[in-house]
Amino acid sequence: MSLSIPLFIPLASGLLAMLLPRGAAWLARQLVLGGTFATLFYVVAMLVDFDSSAKGLQWVTRENWIETLGIHYSLGVDGLNLFLIAVTALLFTVCALWSALREWDRPRLYYFNLGLAETAVLGAFMAQDLALFVVFFDLMLVPFYFLIGVWGRGERVQATTKFVIYTLVGSLLMLAGAIALGVLSTPDGGQISFELADLQRRTLGHGTQVWIFLLFAAAFLVKAPAFPFHGWMPDTYRATPTPVLVLLSGILSKVGAYGFLRIVLPILPGASSTLQELMLVIAVVSILYGSVMAFSQDDARLVVGYSSIAQLGFITLGIFALDPKGAQGAVIQMVNHALVVAGLFFVIAVIAGRSRESESLERLGGLALRAPVLAALFLIVALATLAMPGSPNFVGEILILFGAFDEKIVYGLVASAGVALAAVYAIRLYQRTMHNRVGPDVEPGDLSWRLDMPAIAPVVLVLLALALYPQFVLHRTEATTTTKIAAAAAKSHQTPGPDRTASSAGAPDQSQK
């Protein structure tokens, strides 16, 4: 199996779609839709074929790209990114499906951007070379810029501007960090390399680690978004078209969290343990702030938007607990959150379609009577969102909390308050749309089996399957996830004291493999 195939199928189909004549827009749609399906099938085959006992990367592709700069075209899959790739392929497929069932202006350009976006995201998840990661990470910005700017609604110009500025600033900081990392870690007389495996073997002084860490953290936290880096979120979420929003909130937000586990923790273990508390504070504040904001929003999309800040806070908490349970919880929670967010935004779009495009909770309500199927699906997704025991999200959350309790119990306990608040905002969102009196904008009707179900059903089915058998994920991710945090966890378990850490960071690192 070659990873380049699923990686570039979407882009290739998108390019072909672009080249089609103006009249063949329908073919463009079919092409890109087919491309996402092909990738999905390939990824499902990977899931089947995956060797869960292996600790290292599988299906590695490795070519020299820019030899003098030590940059490789290096791809690989292990337990850490396997399910993120899978959920990416799934969500792109359902979003392409959702899009294909609707009309878009300039369809060829739209589908091209969709294909490009999938390749960029998959590339970021598969890349095993830092430079390649940066390239894909920045490449993601381009299609989303167009998708929001051209097909968005309302204040889309302001929204895109904010979105681009924020992420661009983050990207530039990360770029600087990446270059610094490659250059400064090169031993005297050695060859510069950006390959993650090489970087992980090489060592950096503690001070250098810290500022590089901060550069990466800025980029990843903006992408998530975490408090207080979420200034772009409200406007962007309001303006973005539904399928793009699903991808933005479901998939793009995970790249940052994934970056912490793939790059930051293994390569900068000293800084990760030194700045652990800072990250935990950001995580916990994000949980509380996101939850409190979520239950006081009137815009249904923003309820979900702020709830994502809280959920990403939980994921960050799990990662920076620097504990195997927490990290495992974080990984499965990334998958779960992608699924529930997709479900929620699709449901909100269906609701908006039955209420004169209104997404204001004040003007909604009472839809359940005429929309029993929608209400049932929404209920499942809403309960999963609040991490009700029995949902896969609960498995993620309990592992995260166990990890946090084990390492830093105070943060864990404060975060637990977020669990109760999640119940408030999720149930409130459900009630204000489905229950109570019929809102002034509502023209009751159920979801359409032809237009809406094809996108929503797969998401809900996967959620239900994971609810019954979360071990399917945990079993495959365990071997890798635990090694990714091992170095940083070892550092944090040493006797604390910045001087000691700084001096030991200079010496060859014993704890790394």
Place this chain on the structure above:
Amino acid sequence: MTSTWGWLILLFPLVGTVVISLGYKVLPGRLAGWLGSAAILGAFVCAIGALLSIQDRTPEDRQVVSTLWTYASTAKVDVGMTILVDPLSVLMALVVSGVSFLIHVYSVSYMGGDRGYARYFAYLNFFVFSMLLLVMGGNLVLLIVGWAFVGAASYLLISFWYRRGTATYAGLKAFVINVVGDIGLVVAAFLLWSKTGALDWTGVFRGSHEAFHTNDGVIVAACLLLTVGAFAKSAQVPLHTWLPDAMEGPTPVSALIHAATMVTAGVYLIARTHPLYELAPTAADITAVLATFTFVYAATCAMAITDLKRIIAYSTISQIGYMVVGVALFGYANGLFHLMTHAFFKALLFMGAGSIIAAMAGEQNIDRMGGLRRAMPFTYVTFMVGSLALAGFPPFSGWLSKDSIVAFAFDRGGWYVAIGVAGYVAALLTAFYTFRVVFRVFSGEPVEEARLLERGELAHAAHRNPLTGEEEDTDVGFPGPEHHIAERELPMKFAMSLLAVLAFAGGTIGIPDVSDVLERFLEPTFADSAFQGVAPSDTAEWIGLAVGAATAAAGIGAAWLVYLRRPGLSLELARRFPRTHRFLERRWYFDELYDLTVVRPLQALAAFSRRAIERGIVQGLLVGGAGGLVRGGMTIARTIQNGYLRAYALLLLTGLAGLGLYFLLQSS
């Protein structure tokens, strides 16, 4: 074989849920109701199968664990899809499925006119599945899953008539308070896991004996957290405020979930984790004291409020208080005995209340009722049986079961005697408020609705929500187009008759000196308890029973005096002591207290976040700063006649090149 019965118990209601949910559109007439009832009957039959097969085993071998698949096992956390079949879980399964079956049958008629008929039975089946999962779950995580599922089912059924603002609010409140309890359980699970390395019952119990000495700080904390979970689910003070509001749901739901089964889950939890509580007697004592306060408190509230269902709800809170005291004093069989008899008579009382409310066209205020005895003879007789059992009048079941708890408290001696005394005081109040309802509703001058009924008609009214004055939504509203009273519906009669028999005679399995069936049956589960075999002498128990009987008679007599003999007396009392009356009627102002200390501060915090932090800092400072950057960038962009995108691309490229150059120079 035992484990197969165990899994089958769970399978039936689950299949029922799925079939009814998927077939909600095509199931004709009352088929959904009968299907649901059949599924629960299947579970009950399997529970009997489990009972018989477990009795065939030797007493040491009556803890059967069975795992179907690995649920979540990673990083030393190991959770299987596991059930535990032992006398305790079998008893609970029997009570739950048996009472559930009768309430399903009752609902077949009672909900007959409701537009959400299939939805109702899908929810109800889901509830039974969840409750059975809760009691059969073989580890803490599955218990928590069942625990949350019953909470969700309860939420869905509280807000069943979801166009009522009061119903949806009550649902939200119940859900959130229950989540607080869930968090307690999760943290407790962590504490236990961190010291014992296990989450399954046997592992946790075995590990705890090695890891903890008596009253070890961690085990006390863990037990107190379990108590938080138990109190949230069982509506004990201070987490009780959701249960009276939960009466917004259909009356059979109140009977099943909010009286007979789900709310007793806290009692089950403490009984199940008894090895832990015995290691943490301090936590057990705190639990017992709070529960004692609860049963007195709830009894005082029930004396003043006028909503029929809410009176019974406070009575439920009070009776669960007795059960919690029973298990927290380590008299497990007593607590579970009362749990069982209470399930019978309280379900019966709620069924009667449903019939009364239907006859009153949705009216629930007992001050507006009266003289229904002649119009509703069947309801009257069964309601009377339930009331006598609740009041603890001999020889009804409640008399035996409640007194076993009180007698055990006296037997523990020391300050536990105070709990016993409180038990009698509350029993007096219980008898009083119970017969206040009976006399108010059935005696006196017949009201208009009663006269209509005697003429063979049934009252109908355009109904208003008594709490808000809002006119009910007729699409998803209460009451529906038709009402059903027990006198005219065979299924309702059947369910109520059977429960009346059980409420009368259910106590026979625990008569001191005569039969200790229940205690002996439960013995294998509690064999490891230090209090196994500790019990008051038969003489002491009979003295206690005599005192209990006298108390009940006194309470009933007082009610007779106040409400029948001198009808004006109650009003006069309320006038004479307006503050006390108001204090009781407002339920000691707990709701107001929480509104002031939790709800409002959170809303204020949200408003502050929205106005100050979000607008001032996140949008103002950070974005303003970035916005300034944008404007600067745009000016540059305009001067070189570029679009924004090109400017950004340029910016990106320049930055990239500059940085690359810098580091290349540095490294060489």
